[in-house]
Amino acid sequence: MRKYAHMTPEQVIRDVTTEIIVRAIKFERKKGRSIYISKTSSGKGVAVESLNPKTAEGRQNLEKFFTPIKRHYTFSGLGLAEEKNAINWRVLNVSTPRRILLFLQLIASFMMKGTPGKIRFFRRMGVHIGSNTEIMQGVWLDHFRPELIFIGNNTLIGAFTRVTVHAYEGEGRFRYGLVEIGNNCTIGAGTGMGMIKIEDNVRTLPGTTLSPYLVRIRSGSIVGWNPPTVQLSEEKLPE
Secondary structure, eight states, rough: GGGEEEEEEEHHHHHHHHHHHHHHHHHHHHHHOEEEEEESSSOOOGGGGGGTTSSSSHHHHHHHTTTTTSSSEEEEOOOOSSTTOOEEEEEEEESSHHHHHHHHHHHHHHHHOSSSSHHHHHHHHHOEEEEEEOOOTEEEEEOOGGEEEEOSOOEEEOOOEEEOOEEEEETTEEEEEEEEETTTTOOTTTTTEOOOEEEEOEEEEETTOOTTTTTTEEEEOOEOOOOOOOOOOOOOOOO
């Protein structure tokens, strides 16, 4: 979304979280539930009702909650899927029209080759992409909240790479956060990543899975599996 176009990652995660809190308050009142938000991947957290930005006390509590800003947050208390008053985590995230639009945009992006037009398309979805960056065919950029994805300058995202900003953990709990990929990076084809910070000049080898194993990769790193060992045959090969 264009409203996030010139924001820093910290500003975006704060605004996104505030939006979801407001929606959570509306749905918990409607469904008669209690929803909580946590700064960690586990734990009960803070009742969203106490963070209502529409009240003076809530704004004050919200400011304390965001000090400091975290890279990811977890919502819980949505209920089990079969409960009559359960709240769907997808609905809690964004409105139905935007959810449908983002899904259709994601499907369309699969068919697009790595051209400047594809970069412009992803930017319209809300992804933050620097200059001279290429995104190859079949790359999956999470449509849950595209605005949480930041990709730097002069970076290559290899074909069939998967970038995920959220994880549904079952039992009415979901987690989301920032994905930051720095400048001058080469992300090998088929790399999979979740919420992570990749600094500048990083290279991942094809087929590497970064998450949940890594949450930060330091500048200049090369990440991937060790080269496979080769067992030589005892049979003499023809010269």
